[in-house]
Amino acid sequence: MTPETLRTLLGGVPENGWFAEAEARVRADPDAIGQLFARAGRMLGRRPLPDHPSWTAGQAGRVLLLLALTGEPLEGRAPEGAASTVTVRGRVAELYWRGDPAERLAVLHALEHLGLGEAGVPLIEDALRTNDKRLVAAALGPCAALLDDAVWRQGVVKCVFMEVPLSVVDRLGERADQPLAEMLGGLARERAAAGRRMPGDALALLNRQSLAKGWKAKEG
Amino acid sequence: MRVFDPHIHMTSRTTDDYRRMAAAGVRSVVEPAFWLGQPRTNPGSFGDYFDSLLGWEPYRASQYGVRHHATLALNPKEANDPRCKGVLDLLPRYLEKDGVVAVGEIGYDSMTPAEDEAFAAQLDLAREFGLPALVHTPHRDKAAGTRRTLDVVAASGIEPGRVAVDHLNEVTVAVVKDSGCWTGFSIYPETKMSPPRMVAILQEYGIERVLVNSAADWGHSDPLLTVATGEAMLDAGFSADDVDKVLWRNPIEFYAQSGRLDLSELPEPEATFAGSSVKRGGS
């Protein structure tokens, strides 16, 4: 979801006035975000947005409040006293660590647009360690570009264990590699031994990887 | 029968309990922060506990089709340990969270000066954050403790209708009812209150401003005693609508005063039978 889309969606909810005020407050005083970020859920609404059932107005608002922290130029003009990247990093990390799951999800969704680099990694890794499917899925979204390959593969295999559909994994086809195929192959053998099935999407991925390997072997 | 348990410590319960509760009609619970049996020695332990009450536990509940909210506070027992005093400074940022529908459990355990201080301070927090308060009454010296509780509530200036005074019995119900506070009853297998005694109290005092809970925790307790109380009410001649009021609409009315209670898209009881909602509740 691009910030523009989120803004458009939010424009359609009746509580949009609250958001406009909250965003202006965060731009003027970044310290205000702690309270507003927590309140956004109930102030903007916790029901799914029409046509975007995985999003709520509250979550859209939270992501946009985070973006307001970066002092993005308003109409091409950087606001005076725009926060340095270092401060933004600290604030975003604090909002994650002090957040409830919905707040943490908003941080994960915002990371791809925040440009905080390595500073986002501990947050994504934390989400991957949880047993909350929503957080694990978000950690493998676009923000997973920051993860090194070994951590990313563990995340993908964890999805298979948790029955999280692999469609949540950003750039899966592009990033899936031989070591991942081997991990999935091992899991498939364990499952077979236990008389249990692999989820269809994991099998499909495994087959694609094996096929690709076969082609490479032929070409080589 | 649809049931809202307004006071239950699910952290101490198993997934089997969630399954049985969902199958019996318990669709929504509120978990108050309380003593975990083992004393904590620093505010950080409370922070992690609060995070769990707002994070992992609601997620766990959702997998069984049960909606979970929390009340947060420094409980009276641990308010006596000076090492835990910092919890009062932690609370403001937690009381902003969506899943928090009251400040609680607060109140008295041994009626010490430290408990006085924590109780009053947290009633002030309830007012500041626009939250109702869930107040525990002591097990020992209950009648005196309940009267003192009501004095502190009155002195704080919080509206009595935004306060639930819990763990009441035949001896303490009248004075709480007269105060305008909500009357809470914890139905336990042996001590405190039983379903037949609860029915007798409802017959005498009516079904307004009454909350019936299991207060099930790590001790000898039973999360289905709310349902058993509903059945005992029906057997005694109360209507199904009376049962619905006591076990469903009353707790909603009380906690909805927080403006944060979220009961949207609760699955119908049938849909959660035998835990078939596990997949639906997922990602």
Ligand SMILES: [Zn+2]
């Ligand atoms: Zn309790």
